[in-house]
Amino acid sequence: MSRREAESKPLIMLVGMGDLSARVLNMLLTNTATHRVVLAGRDVEEIRKRANLARFTAANLGFFGDVDSVSLDLQDIGASAETLARTKPDIIFMGASLQSWRVLTTLPRATFEELDEAQFGPWLPMHLTLNYQLMQAVRASGIETKVVNAAFPDAVGPVLDKVGLAPTIGVGNVANIMPALTHGYAHLLDVHPSEVELRLVTQHYFSHYVPRFGDAGRGAYHLSARAGGRPVDPPVDHAEVFAQLGGRLKRLGGVDGQLLTASSAVRVLTGLATDSGVLAHAPAPGGLPGGYPVRVGAAGGTVDLDGSLTLPEAIRINEECQRADGIEGIDADGTVTFTEREMAIMKRLIGYECRTMKLGDTAEWAKELGHKYRAFARRHA
Template sequence: MAKVVIFGGAGRVGQQLAAELTRAGLDIAIVDLIDGKQLGQIAARILNDSCLAVPDCRARLSHHGGVNVLDIDRVSAVLAQEQPELVINYAIPITWDATKRLPNYARLSAAGLGAFTPIQVAAPLVIARAMATRCPQAKLMVGNLPDITIPVINGCAQSEALVRPACGAGNVGLMAAAVHRLAARELMAAPAQLNVKLVAHHVHWVAPREPGYANDAPFLLRVSHEGEDVTSQFGDSRALLNRAINDCYEPGAAFSSTTGILAARNALALLDPSPTVHKLHVPAPLGLPGGYPVRARQGALELDLPPDWKRGDAVEKMALATSRDGVDQVLEDGSVLFADYAQAILKEELGFDLPTLMRAWEIEEVAAAQIACIRAKF
């Protein structure tokens, strides 16, 4: 029975993910900052639900409450005790939901979520460090803005001992599922007859849903019906992508359940020792920016692009999309060059001085300052 540790297990995505993996019969440990009693109740309810849904369920679900994911000693202790094969992070010091409660959210949104990369990358970076000494053979999946944070972590791994993330979940997966569903409906075809290939970034997911984002970042999309490319039947591809996102997901964070299911699919594919090939859409496979279609086999991922799509072109498009999400560039060493507009908005709206260049070794310092700045607004 494979062992999986989920940091941020009490959150919306974390709970859905734990539910999916327990129903698949895995040994799960959920970790969160909330106290052990409350987390234990959540764990008991999830396991009860799983046993009702799957009467012969043999999964195990343990919990670790009161764990600050930025405390590497506490994180290391959990990993040393659990010895997981896979670690998944959805913990974050300040959720984006909290930022949405600020009166100037619309302006902050225009900075791009990438402007908050220090906060987004802080927890998975600690976990990647702890894994390097406590469970170096385990795989890591990152849920915090993976299109940007995974390239940052991969860059940092050039100069320190870190477990490099295998991939993220959500974002491109959410969009691919929506396009698939909408295309099947409009073509009046069975979903199994369709194949969707999408190279897209977090910014494409939020641009039609959140205020202030430029909706002009490049992407690649193909819809095939029984092997025939029918993408042109839908007209403008960007309009199709935007329509699919808005038709298939209501406003707010209800999409978290879908993200949890996608994360579980990715997890099961990464843990599958058989030669079965799993076709997925995942953020940041191989440490790349943005999201891509992939084939997963025996825990390894490879890009699954149509023959006429060039890898270099796809990666270049995703690097450009990153610049529409508050980050001009993630450098090879994990340093982050922030966009001018993101710096200006954070200075104006939060009084926070986002550096032009955040060196890899400065991430913790900048993250601590950004966390303190936002918390002071509540």
């Protein structure tokens, strides 16, 4: 491929070079449609080394991508806007948060399981804060770009949508459970997994709960299935499918599980880069709450429901499941109300309580939550 041909490909910026973004980078560089990448973070020397490792790994496989690195501190919105205006990425992958979800999984098992009862909603400030800063920088930069968010997109998207700053689409969560559900259906129907096409509407709670416990818990959802191009008739018992995820289809989680999230991200990023219209599952397309089946093209993700569900019904299901995840509701100005039950667990265990959070206060709440959690983790080390 000539340099001119390479430069005609979309430029994908990866923001935040943690484990997830590193895995995404490796996958992007083995596809000529997505191998024009720039890494953005505070430690330019470290991310340059990361870029070179990925570049050389891809070269071993016969792929020669274009990888650059730039300095970006999301907390400096003005400087970030200048960097974005200068770099002009076509697509931004947001992999940064103030505290990764997997930090909790490093706690002793019994401690983690007790804290996990608070669900994920109360941790929203850790994922919303940097996304809010990034989207303000995108607006100030004046560039046209698509933003793909990996940090609790189910809730971050609809909060930022209230102020016109929603990322284009999210990744992970609803997408992460789809391969196992597909294999579960295929096993029960005695068909090849490639013959199974599922459409699932649900929020993060469901995709976190089912693989761990083999049932849906308190999670609202809507799941429809086709096999060989036809609706599955008679319907398969969902309980039989879900039970497999806690048994024969149980997978590694934690850091190892990031590989699955990375693959869901690359499916979406490739759809955006190639305008393919690929069927995927993704959270928060266009700022909607929770996750949906979508067709991914250059403009983003378009919700692709079958005739068994309308979009308003899908939104209602996701908002109901969101309450099981600890978020009672999101007001028109982006103010978030957290559920009493889940926040009571946070207060009892780590001494943190936030029942209502205004968007402009998210950084302060994140600071307090981080301080309280670190003290808690030290006590249980």
